[in-house]
Amino acid sequence: MPDAPRAFRAQFPVLDRVAYLNAGTDGPVPRRAAEAAVERTRIEAEHGRAGEAHMDTVTGLIARLRARVADLLGAREGEIALTHSTTDGLNTVLLGLDLRAGDEVLTSDEEHPGLLAPLAHAHLHSGIEVRVAPFDELAQAVGPRTRLVAASHVSWVSGRVLDTAALRSTEAALLLDGAQGLGAVPVDVRELGADFYAASGQKWLCGPDASGYLYVNEERIAEVAPSWLNYMSLADASRAAQLHLHPDARRFDLGLMPAPATAWALASLDVLAEAGWAWVHERARNLAATLARQLAERGVAVAPRGDSTLVAWQGADPEADVDRLADAGLVVRAIPGRGLVRASVGAWSSEEELERLAAAA
Template sequence: MDPASFREQFPVFERTAYLNAGSCGPLPGACLRAAVDVALEAAEAGRGMPYFLATTAAATTLRGHYAAALGAASPADVALTTCTSEGLARMIEALRLQPGDEVLTAPDEHPGLLGPLAAARRHLGIEVRTAPLAEIDAAVDPARTKLVACSHVNWTTGALAPAGLADVGREIPVLLDGAQGAGAIDVDVTSLGCFAYAAAGQKWMCGPVGTGMLWVDPAWRERLHDIVPGYVNLVVPADGLEAAAWDDARAFDAPALSREVMAAAAASAEVLGRDGWDALFAQAQLTCDELVARLEAAGHDVAPRGPSTLVSWTVDDAAAVVERASAAGVTIRPLPGTPYVRASVGAWNDAGDLERLLAVL
């Protein structure tokens, strides 16, 4: 790929060293144009049957892009959601956990996972036990653990879940939070050993807020409870009370995603995948490794991490550092409850972004 021409697709870099894709990725111009085109067409032509049919086609297109980013065998194995948390919550409920069932997670997971687990503990009576992410595979109790739910890539440090989870997944369901994985690093859901992988559309996929994806292992589909099926989840909605849900991941689609949002998300995915996902990931990793080396050379304490695109380091006053960076046109973020600030490095970043960040520090 040509990093310079790729970077030009994102208007934010005309003025900002944007290093915050771990929260929301930079929006390519094509994303905005796609949304505007659909909205303008709807305003001028109305939203009749042609609009409805085009919405269905937009969902099919977006599902295909997400399947490619996840390494899914079929687009039908991927549900369209509004965010990572929605996918995680749907799967936790779909497992039909019983009172006393143990769920194993890590103590520093994102609230998007801990929130649904806490709700399940309150309302279903499950038990939640924690273990460090690096040791979570070894902490499984075959007699008690009914679910392992954790990050694929830790949101604070960029550390990866242990490879041993693939073995765990042969006996016990593993649910992965892929918010910092999909679109950031090479993901092959079929080799991770998980029964479901939930990820975001607005982070490394650079789509609008309100988009997300959920891969569901086809082997698990019959063991999962349908969660309040709506119109889009039914094969023949006109069958009324006899209407059956899709027998694939479409049963877990969000009840409603607008055509404008899906068109925008698909346009972003097209920009990202234009030169191949491998090229995108390789370029991001090169820039990320350079940032780590320069931070360490400057004496900064970089958090232990894996081969991911997140870089966190210790500072005395995270809020002050982020405020100073913002004033200098550099976007990074503090991580509440930790001593870290975090930079998210993508293929769209260049040496100039790193220079501006280091100058602030």
């Protein structure tokens, strides 16, 4: 293995034990990120969590994280809200937009429960009509009553990548579930034509659980009513009763992100950025394509996929396959109800691990 991949892998302790191929659920934790979280917790334990200096540190970490995520998305800082999950961001948009009875929201047949449940809730409580189309036919399915397309940037089921270029020519607003996008593949929200992009911190960004991000195009911010107001939504806390909110996407922040978690998130981003995002993206996608080819050569039925980091294949008993592979030190997951086993291939993966997986699948 060349020096660069070897040095990068060395920053993820879990790889000393197993072939970790499940970043699509939770990414591996860099050693530096674990140390940053522990150090921040130690400081708070020894010095307390009160006073102006403490709050300046906490808000400073949050501001740095917001800026880093904005840069990754090709967005402005004022277009980024800090949430707890991709689903938080999806709910913020679906509950905040003025969607009414009869309005149509178009989604695909490869969506995660984290989007399907909010859509079902909106249907029950607002009367919107939710229409489902094949993932690769969404643009053609947009109709005159379609107000919003809500779909995955990268399918969690198959790893296919949404044809957003075709959607840009429609009049419908675009809400992207970026859980398998941000950190895994290059993202430029303006190039994608996304009005809203919800993503996770714990997956391909290797951050802590309960971390997420929401991009809201600055021209759309006023169209989304905040549905979960809190201290961090306020531009002036002394005028809380007058709802003096931040004028930008900070109004959608879901509370104060804990400093240890923020330090972890920043440290993980440092590890990935120092390796080079272009290298991280290219290596992971190339390795995933290699795995798909190796599986197919062995007669395994690989699900149609795109230029992404996910590889899924048919399993006679996916849950049993996952357990069997785990016993062999290969960490993958099953996709419920689809008959699929899925591997999430990262830049931290090795060619040897993928050969082992292909042989054992």
